[in-house]
Amino acid sequence: MAKVQENGAVEKPNKTPWDVSKALKNVRQHLGKGDKERKFSIDIAPAPSVTVNSSSLIGKVAVVTGSSRSTGAAIAKALGEQGANVVVNYLRSEQEASKVVQAVRAQGRGAVAIRADLSTVDGARHLVDESMRAFGKIDILVLNAGIMKHKPLAEIDEASFDAHMNFNVKVPLFLVKEAASYLPSPGGRVIFFSSSMTSSSAIVSNMLCFLASKGAIEQVARVLSKDLGNKGITVNTVSPGPLDTAQFREGKSQKWIDFFSKQSPSNRLGLPEDVAPLVAFLASPAAQWINGQNMRVNGGSVI
Numbered sequence: 001m002a003k004v005q006e007n008g009a010v011e012k013p014n015k016t017p018w019d020v021s022k023a024l025k026n027v028r029q030h031l032g033k034g035d036k037e038r039k040f041s042i043d044i045a046p047a048p049s050v051t052v053n054s055s056s057l058i059g060k061v062a063v064v065t066g067s068s069r070s071t072g073a074a075i076a077k078a079l080g081e082q083g084a085n086v087v088v089n090y091l092r093s094e095q096e097a098s099k100v101v102q103a104v105r106a107q108g109r110g111a112v113a114i115r116a117d118l119s120t121v122d123g124a125r126h127l128v129d130e131s132m133r134a135f136g137k138i139d140i141l142v143l144n145a146g147i148m149k150h151k152p153l154a155e156i157d158e159a160s161f162d163a164h165m166n167f168n169v170k171v172p173l174f175l176v177k178e179a180a181s182y183l184p185s186p187g188g189r190v191i192f193f194s195s196s197m198t199s200s201s202a203i204v205s206n207m208l209c210f211l212a213s214k215g216a217i218e219q220v221a222r223v224l225s226k227d228l229g230n231k232g233i234t235v236n237t238v239s240p241g242p243l244d245t246a247q248f249r250e251g252k253s254q255k256w257i258d259f260f261s262k263q264s265p266s267n268r269l270g271l272p273e274d275v276a277p278l279v280a281f282l283a284s285p286a287a288q289w290i291n292g293q294n295m296r297v298n299g300g301s302v303i
């Protein structure tokens with residue numbers, strides 16, 4: 001360690017600084033493979049790679065839930081642009097999914113469309129199994145698919161509450177659980193989706209179930225960032241503001257759309273393409289030290 005001398009000068013260490021990566025490698029070699037190593041490695045985060053290759057995702061495999069349309073489609077293309085091979089998940093929009101696949105392939109990457117209903121945990125398992133079958137690995141998991149229905153308190157029923165909790169919380173969590181053992185350690189990436197509205201004063205009362213479920217997934221992400229962070233896998237949340245997508249427009253009058261547009265100093269709704277670059281960055285090696293964070297991307301509509 002450097003010492004400060006009486007005259008204020010810093011005395012340089014005469015020894016090579018302790019190299020953590022080298023030390024961990026030595027420890028692992030010493031312990032060898034098997035149960036002994038596995039038990040020991042739980043307490044030690046894998047040594048991070050010190051070379052960060054800008055934002056290149058070449059050779060990586062990304063699974064993006066709900067990527068046949070809207071935000072998910074923009075994310076799939078942005079990841080493809082950075083070099084990733086992409087699994088495009090869809091349920092009903094087969095043709096749109098196929099167009100996204102073509103767009104990613106046109107970037108020179110591999111892409112497949114996988115139909116999986118993510119309102120069930122079985123659907124999540126199916127998506128992980130088929131992604132592994134297609135590419136043999138998963139490096140990046142983007143839990144983009146989500147539902148947002150509008151009901152004021154008086155109209156909330158158990159079915160609506162359960163649907164939000166199931167689709168926005170339970171299935172993404174179990175999807176991560178299914179995929180966790182395949183994610184590279186270190187280097188895996190998990191990116192959840194919430195909403196800037198969870199921290200906005202301008203919330204509207206009929207968003208109760210949606211916001212309750214997004215608040216819950218933010219907490220899931222916080223806890224997982226410790227669990228998986230121990231293995232060098234980062235877990236972050238992206239929280240968009242109002243985005244001009246089918247989901248956002250559903251059931252809203254022009255008056256409400258104008259209200260949400262005016263929340264932004266740019267006086268417009270966000271676009272899927274405003275959000276996708278942040279996801280591509282979080283998926284990149286350059287973001288290896290960003291973990292457990294909730295990043296709002298909303299053009300200043302919620303500050």
Ligand SMILES: NC(=O)c1ccc[n+]([C@@H]2O[C@H](COP(=O)([O-])OP(=O)(O)OC[C@H]3O[C@@H](n4cnc5c(N)ncnc54)[C@H](OP(=O)(O)O)[C@@H]3O)[C@@H](O)[C@H]2O)c1
Binds near residue numbers: 116119
């Ligand atoms: N839009 C907003 O204003 C806004 C604001 C804050 C946060 N967010 C969050 O951002 C994320 C993306 O929002 P978005 O507006 O882009 O969503 P969206 O327009 O509703 O996304 C549609 C996508 O979800 C897929 N999907 C729907 N049900 C599915 C199911 N059961 N299984 C598999 N896929 C399914 C659709 O596939 P098919 O068409 O093939 O069925 C499509 O690819 C969500 O988590 C949302 O909560 C959105």
